[in-house]
Amino acid sequence: MTLSAERVSWRRGGSLVVDEVELTPQPGETVGLLGPNGSGKSSLLRLLQGVSRPDSGAVTLDGRDIASLRRSTVARRIAAVTQHAETHTDITVYDVVRLGRTPHRGPWGQGSPDDHRAIREALERVGLSDRADRLWRSLSGGERQRAHIARALAQEPRELLLDEPTNHLDIKHQLDLLHLISNLDVTCVVAIHDLNLAAMFCDEVVVLHAGRAVAGGRPADVLTPELIREVYGVTAEVTAHPVSGRPQITFTY
Numbered sequence: 001m002t003l004s005a006e007r008v009s010w011r012r013g014g015s016l017v018v019d020e021v022e023l024t025p026q027p028g029e030t031v032g033l034l035g036p037n038g039s040g041k042s043s044l045l046r047l048l049q050g051v052s053r054p055d056s057g058a059v060t061l062d063g064r065d066i067a068s069l070r071r072s073t074v075a076r077r078i079a080a081v082t083q084h085a086e087t088h089t090d091i092t093v094y095d096v097v098r099l100g101r102t103p104h105r106g107p108w109g110q111g112s113p114d115d116h117r118a119i120r121e122a123l124e125r126v127g128l129s130d131r132a133d134r135l136w137r138s139l140s141g142g143e144r145q146r147a148h149i150a151r152a153l154a155q156e157p158r159e160l161l162l163d164e165p166t167n168h169l170d171i172k173h174q175l176d177l178l179h180l181i182s183n184l185d186v187t188c189v190v191a192i193h194d195l196n197l198a199a200m201f202c203d204e205v206v207v208l209h210a211g212r213a214v215a216g217g218r219p220a221d222v223l224t225p226e227l228i229r230e231v232y233g234v235t236a237e238v239t240a241h242p243v244s245g246r247p248q249i250t251f252t253y
């Protein structure tokens with residue numbers, strides 16, 4: 001079992017921004033959260049992370065309402081990389097990634113022998129091992145993004161929530177990152193704008209439109225020209241990739 005949204009609705013500033021959304025990933029699966037600007041992707045991720053509560057419906061972790069679980073239990077299970085994750089202080093990259101170990105620390109804040117290994121592995125996975133001792137503020141935008149992802153990986157979560165993680169990344173790092181997360185034995189929900197990347201790497205996609213989940217399923221079944229026109233208002237052609245068979249989308253304007 002894993003993390004699920006069960007008919008969750010949430011009002012923000014008087015508007016219904018998440019409207020009876022159902023999201024039930026299989027354990028270990030990567031689910032892409034798609035939809036235009038303002039369609040509710042980040043809001044749904046906040047509910048899944050348990051930092052905000054839905055007005056109706058429930059987010060469950062292994063079948064139990066996340067609202068009834070201890071904050072520390074949730075923190076050990078779910079890691080999140082949000083869109084505007086910032087780190088202002090003058091600390092090293094290693095220390096930023098070490099923050100991911102906080103939920104695993106003992107009652108007096110002592111680290112475990114696993115901490116160093118988890119931090120090193122996380123840095124290695126995002127290709128930042130050689131930046132470990134650099135000051136955070138000396139990193140480029142893409143390197144900071146990867147350091148935030150390393151922090152989430154160092155947490156060794158079973159559920160990973162990512163809000164547009166490929167922002168700021170060059171094409172190789174976009175591909176590397178999505179390949180990495182889709183191969184982790186972790187349930188991932190990733191908000192992403194690039195439909196082609198979603199089609200390449202996600203097991204399932206859910207499309208949000210004005211707060212509602214209007215489609216969900218395998219990318220090949222969901223990402224049709226009709227759906228793309230209806231949701232994004234653009235004309236697209238969808239073909240199958242000659243090798244992978246996954247959908248490839250081209251746009252006309």
Ligand SMILES: Nc1ncnc2c1ncn2[C@@H]1O[C@H](COP(=O)(O)OP(=O)(O)OP(=O)(O)O)[C@@H](O)[C@H]1O
Nearest residue numbers: 012013014017035036037038039040041042043044
């Ligand atoms: N703090 C807030 N107070 C009121 N309304 C908000 C707040 N944050 C977001 N909203 C509104 O909620 C709706 C959904 O926003 P959300 O950020 O979840 O969309 P999104 O799909 O992640 O968008 P984007 O692709 O632009 O990042 C939008 O209409 C937005 O204006």
